[in-house]
Amino acid sequence: MKVLGLVGSGRKDGNTNHLIETILEGARSSGHTTKKIHLSEMTILPIGDCTVCWKIGYCQIEDDFNPLMQEVLFHDCVIFGTPVYWLGPSAQMKTFLDRWVCKINLEGDSFRNKMRGKKCLIATPHQDEKLTGAEYLFSIMERTFEYMEMAYLGKIQTVAWRRSEVSRDKTAQKYAFELGGRLSELQYIRRATGAVTFNFSNQTDAPKQSGA
Ligand SMILES: Cc1cc2nc3c(=O)[nH]c(=O)nc-3n(C[C@H](O)[C@H](O)[C@H](O)COP(=O)(O)O)c2cc1C
Numbered sequence: 001m002k003v004l005g006l007v008g009s010g011r012k013d014g015n016t017n018h019l020i021e022t023i024l025e026g027a028r029s030s031g032h033t034t035k036k037i038h039l040s041e042m043t044i045l046p047i048g049d050c051t052v053c054w055k056i057g058y059c060q061i062e063d064d065f066n067p068l069m070q071e072v073l074f075h076d077c078v079i080f081g082t083p084v085y086w087l088g089p090s091a092q093m094k095t096f097l098d099r100w101v102c103k104i105n106l107e108g109d110s111f112r113n114k115m116r117g118k119k120c121l122i123a124t125p126h127q128d129e130k131l132t133g134a135e136y137l138f139s140i141m142e143r144t145f146e147y148m149e150m151a152y153l154g155k156i157q158t159v160a161w162r163r164s165e166v167s168r169d170k171t172a173q174k175y176a177f178e179l180g181g182r183l184s185e186l187q188y189i190r191r192a193t194g195a196v197t198f199n200f201s202n203q204t205d206a207p208k209q210s211g212a
Contacts, residue, residue, distance in 0.1 A: 001119070001183060003027045004075035005036040008082030008093030011163060012038055015125035018166040019156065019176050020081040023123060026180025035075070039092040042068055047098050050105060059102040068096070069103065077119035077153070077183055080141060084126035087136040097144055115148040119187065122155040123176070125166055129159050153186040154179070154196030 005020035017038070024034040042064040053059045072078055082093040089097070103111040122141050126133040134157045145152040156179050158172040166172045179186075186196055 001076040005079045008090045015160040015166040016081040019123045022176035023180035026177035081123040125160040127161040
């Protein structure tokens with residue numbers, strides 16, 4: 001498979017980057033080809049007045065959104081990496097997701113047809129030691145994937161705060177690598193049991209894996 005990792009943190013060497021990098025390493029170890037994109041290196045502008053675009057029939061915003069969407073469409077599996085910021089995804093990730101509305105409104109079902117069945121996962125570090133710390137983020141993103149009829153394979157979350165803390169967290173490294181290595185298998189697990197959850201806290205070192 002062609003696997004794309006999106007890093008939605010502005011901290012380029014931060015925990016999200018390490019999580020994504022390790023998942024992609026695991027994916028490469030299983031023969032997948034990978035690419036990583038930092039959203040902070042792209043110019044993705046917020047939505048303006050969509051009704052103007054509907055009238056003229058095209059999106060007026062000129063930025064890197066379309067090239068980034070092309071990358072998403074080109075890859076078989078996309079890992080959406082974002083830290084929890086104020087309970088939800090980072091502004092970079094949320095701004096990117098908001099812009100999908102341009103595609104929905106202007107291309108309608110043809111956009112959904114392109115996204116339908118695309119494999120996707122969420123990778124998120126957060127500071128909250130309770131594993132419910134990412135629940136709103138998961139809710140926003142999982143419902144987005146459901147709306148787009150994408151094939152949501154699973155999620156991994158870890159507790160991390162300081163810069164690169166994930167890179168020193170052996171448990172996080174182990175499970176992120178394993179997740180990447182098992183991407184093909186997850187397709188089948190999902191069909192049988194639903195999306196897979198890798199939940200663990202570096203405080204307790206108590207990994208749990210379950211069907212959602
Ligand atoms: C603006 C901001 C808001 C944050 N909000 C939350 C939050 O609501 N819940 C939480 O658990 N952690 C929160 N955090 C902590 C980050 O999720 C955590 O430090 C994460 O590891 C950062 O990932 P990064 O190194 O990839 O940027 C916040 C951090 C920042 C900078």
